[in-house]
Amino acid sequence: xxxxxxxxxxxxxxxxxxxxxxxxxxxxxxxxxxxxxxxxxxxxxxxxxxxxxxxxxxxxxxxxxxxxxxxxxxxxxxxxxxxxxxxxxxxxxxxxxxxxxxxxxxxxxxxxxxxxxxxxxxxxxxxxxxxxxxxxxxxxxxxxxxxxxxxxxxxxxxxxxxxxxxxxxxxxxxxxxxxxxxxxxxxxxxxxxxxxxxxxxxxxxxxxxxxxxxxxxxxxxxxxxxxxxxxxxxxxxxxxxxxxxxxxxxxxxxxxxxxxxxxxxxxxxxxxxxxxxxxxxxxxxxxxxxxxxxxxxxxxxxxxxxxxxxxxxxxxxxxxxxxxxxxxxxxxxxxxxxxxxxxxxxxxxxxxxxxxxxxxxxxxxxxxxxxxxxxxxxxxxxxxxxxxxxxxxxxxxxxxxxxxxxxxxxxxxxxxxxxxx
Amino acid sequence: xxxxxxxxxxxxxxxxxxxxxxxxxxxxxxxxxxxxxxxxxxxxxxxxxxxxxxxxxxxxxxxxxxxxxxxxxxxxxxxxxxxxxxxxxxxxxxxxxxxxxxxxxxxxxxxxxxxxxxxxxxxxxxxxxxxxxxxxxxxxxxxxxxxxxxxxxxxxxxxxxxxxxxxxxxxxxxxxxxxxxxxxxxxxxxxxxxxxxxxxxxxxxxxxxxxxxxxxxxxxxxxxxxxxxxxxxxxxxxxxxxxxxxxxxxxxxxxxxxxxxxxxxxxxxxxxxxxxxxxxxxxxxxxxxxxxxxxxxxxxxxxxxxxxxxxxx
Ligand code: SF4
Ligand code: SF4
Numbered sequence: 001x002x003x004x005x006x007x008x009x010x011x012x013x014x015x016x017x018x019x020x021x022x023x024x025x026x027x028x029x030x031x032x033x034x035x036x037x038x039x040x041x042x043x044x045x046x047x048x049x050x051x052x053x054x055x056x057x058x059x060x061x062x063x064x065x066x067x068x069x070x071x072x073x074x075x076x077x078x079x080x081x082x083x084x085x086x087x088x089x090x091x092x093x094x095x096x097x098x099x100x101x102x103x104x105x106x107x108x109x110x111x112x113x114x115x116x117x118x119x120x121x122x123x124x125x126x127x128x129x130x131x132x133x134x135x136x137x138x139x140x141x142x143x144x145x146x147x148x149x150x151x152x153x154x155x156x157x158x159x160x161x162x163x164x165x166x167x168x169x170x171x172x173x174x175x176x177x178x179x180x181x182x183x184x185x186x187x188x189x190x191x192x193x194x195x196x197x198x199x200x201x202x203x204x205x206x207x208x209x210x211x212x213x214x215x216x217x218x219x220x221x222x223x224x225x226x227x228x229x230x231x232x233x234x235x236x237x238x239x240x241x242x243x244x245x246x247x248x249x250x251x252x253x254x255x256x257x258x259x260x261x262x263x264x265x266x267x268x269x270x271x272x273x274x275x276x277x278x279x280x281x282x283x284x285x286x287x288x289x290x291x292x293x294x295x296x297x298x299x300x301x302x303x304x305x306x307x308x309x310x311x312x313x314x315x316x317x318x319x320x321x322x323x324x325x326x327x328x329x330x331x332x333x334x335x336x337x338x339x340x341x342x343x344x345x346x347x348x349x350x351x352x353x354x355x356x357x358x359x360x361x362x363x364x365x366x367x368x369x370x371x372x373x374x375x376x377x378x379x380x381x382x383x384x385x386x387x388x389x390x391x392x393x394x395x396x397x398x399x400x401x402x403x404x405x406x407x408x409x410x411x412x413x414x415x416x417x418x419x420x421x
Numbered sequence: 422x423x424x425x426x427x428x429x430x431x432x433x434x435x436x437x438x439x440x441x442x443x444x445x446x447x448x449x450x451x452x453x454x455x456x457x458x459x460x461x462x463x464x465x466x467x468x469x470x471x472x473x474x475x476x477x478x479x480x481x482x483x484x485x486x487x488x489x490x491x492x493x494x495x496x497x498x499x500x501x502x503x504x505x506x507x508x509x510x511x512x513x514x515x516x517x518x519x520x521x522x523x524x525x526x527x528x529x530x531x532x533x534x535x536x537x538x539x540x541x542x543x544x545x546x547x548x549x550x551x552x553x554x555x556x557x558x559x560x561x562x563x564x565x566x567x568x569x570x571x572x573x574x575x576x577x578x579x580x581x582x583x584x585x586x587x588x589x590x591x592x593x594x595x596x597x598x599x600x601x602x603x604x605x606x607x608x609x610x611x612x613x614x615x616x617x618x619x620x621x622x623x624x625x626x627x628x629x630x631x632x633x634x635x636x637x638x639x640x641x642x643x644x645x646x647x648x649x650x651x652x653x654x655x656x657x658x659x660x661x662x663x664x665x666x667x668x669x670x671x672x673x674x675x676x677x678x679x680x681x682x683x684x685x686x687x688x689x690x691x692x693x694x695x696x697x698x699x700x701x702x703x704x705x706x707x708x709x710x711x712x713x714x715x716x717x718x719x720x721x722x723x724x725x726x727x728x729x730x731x732x733x734x
């Protein structure tokens with residue numbers, strides 16, 4: 001990244017080489033190290049590669065044969081891909097929940113591991129971009145979306161805003177992670193002026209990516225289910241559940257597999273964060289449901305479809321109630337003070353997984369699909385993702401996990417011997 | 422705090438057996454790359470259907486007259502090659518001083534669906550999916566709540582206790598579909614018609630989500646039209662056969678109306694429920710109707726300002 005190669009003071013004691021040669025060397029070394037590992041690591045990566053290839057093949061077939069291979073229709077014109085996209089934006093934004101305690105509240109312990117959240121954000125944004133490409137009818141025309149060479153409908157279209165903020169967030173996190181790890185590689189103390197302002201910016205930016213993504217939907221007057229001012233805050237609340245939940249599970253695994261120490265306190269901090277956010281999320285869901293059902297009228301039909309089915313069509317009902325069950329159970333578990341005890345770790349992981357899957361359904365199938373059912377002419381056309389859509393989705397998830405695994409491996413030396421920064 | 426002494430040593434360990442491991446890793450990387458190429462090989466076939474000229478083509482509004490002529494020649498050749506049909510594709514531009522509006526007399530419409538069929542043929546819609554830009558709702562009398570309507574009614578029409586509400590693109594004056602398009606592939610022309618550059622649309626379908634009238638259609642697959650059924654009178658911005666993966670919509674038959682003819686749905690309507698014309702023309706029939714009938718529009722509360730009106734006698 002150019003912002004890194006322009007780092008000043010190239011003549012410091014051990015800065016004899018220019019960054020132009022040593023940064024690529026750092027990347028090469030990191031990649032080399034990231035592909036070193038135990039048998040289990042290779043098995044994991046091989047499995048992810050295989051899943052990714054299945055997804056790539058399914059996507060290639062979709063491009064060759066047209067999107068008829070998906071189960072989307074003119075009535076339900078977005079499906080599993082955009083559902084996952086929305087959720088992944090949340091995960092990326094949720095990664096910042098590590099940053100806030102670390103830098104805003106000067107939590108020393110968080111400082112050492114804050115990079116995990118940033119690496120998660122990188123992997124999640126990569127997945128977001130892949131889901132958007134998978135959803136395009138004409139991916140060969142993606143360049144039309146680029147500023148200058150294409151035709152950018154800015155500032156009117158919320159989608160162009162989304163492109164900007166997502167790519168900006170990606171660059172921001174690449175810069176922060178790249179800079180910190182690179183300084184570590186050079187054996188230097190990171191210079192705060194080169195990352196603290198970016199870290200602060202990333203907090204604001206994380207909020208912006210999810211807000212803009214919410215505006216994508218809630219700005220559409222013709223879709224009453226989405227057309228609510230509560231959508232953006234709701235997005236953020238559930239993001240601040242799913243992001244920390246994912247990181248907690250990652251940290252438990254890292255501790256197990258690599259012997260990195262000092263993770264228990266960050267895990268406790270994140271658990272305390274989820275205790276609050278999960279309740280805020282449930283509260284907002286409840287107030288939305290109240291306005292929908294108590295008022296009644298035509299606005300309620302999408303919510304009715306979601307919870308109880310409409311005119312005998314019930315495809316989403318099982319999804320919805322699963323999500324509610326998971327979210328409520330997870331919330332109860334998180335409220336229990338004993339959850340933080342070391343011997344209850346498996347229970348904490350379970351609670352995190354429940355909250356994670358619950359948010360995935362709520363933000364995905366539970367949010368995108370009911371926006372389209374009933375359609376604007378009140379037709380009820382149901383949607384269940386096709387096998388091809390599942391394959392592409394799994395492929396993208398596998399790729400994202402690959403990126404995350406490799407990124408974590410790169411950061412492991414730093415995590416094992418946290419330096420002052 | 423780590424000592425500076427320690428911190429200065431590069432923290433990544435020097436890997437032993439570098440060459441042997443490099444060879445193994447290189448082998449795996451090659452294998453992975455080969456598997457990836459094999460996995461995405463269907464893309465090659467998709468790429469073969471598309472020419473470099475098509476890939477590089479600029480937005481409609483940025484084409485020079487010469488470029489436009491080249492594009493149109495290429496599209497005509499492609500129609501011949503892919504559909505076996507000789508077609509002419511014109512570049513019909515708005516007539517200055519024209520603003521087209523449409524009106525439907527709901528007292529007269531009897532839901533026979535001839536407009537739907539005419540649209541299907543006129544606009545070279547995919548035969549397989551029986552696509553059309555028009556949907557007719559069968560509605561119980563005494564309500565305008567579309568939720569009570571039914572788009573898939575069958576049997577004899579008209580039913581006594583029902584009325585019929587044809588819905589197509591309302592050519593909104595504040596079109597949400599245009600606002601949301603990330604690449605300006607859709608826009609409103611001076612005569613009020615909202616058009617799509619089918620060679621610029623990226624197929625994100627955001628406009629489909631934004632349109633409150635279900636007026637947009639996506640080409641989920643390559644449209645199928647037998648050679649002898651292709652309507653050869655085409656225009657770049659309207660009824661030419663659309664490529665796969667892009668969105669399309671009603672254009673008030675601009676390849677007809679900009680040449681002084683009436684829309685195909687109006688000509689096909691056996692009851693005379695449909696009225697079309699230039700609202701800027703003081704003597705037009707449509708102007709008289711809008712001035713003298715009790716006219717209303719659909720989903721007025723959304724502020725889309727349709728150029729499509731409904732009235733009862
Ligand atoms: S009816 Fe729909 S497609 Fe037509 S102009 Fe309005 S928003 Fe656009
Ligand atoms: S589908 Fe095409 S016309 Fe519609 S918003 Fe996307 S790019 Fe624009």
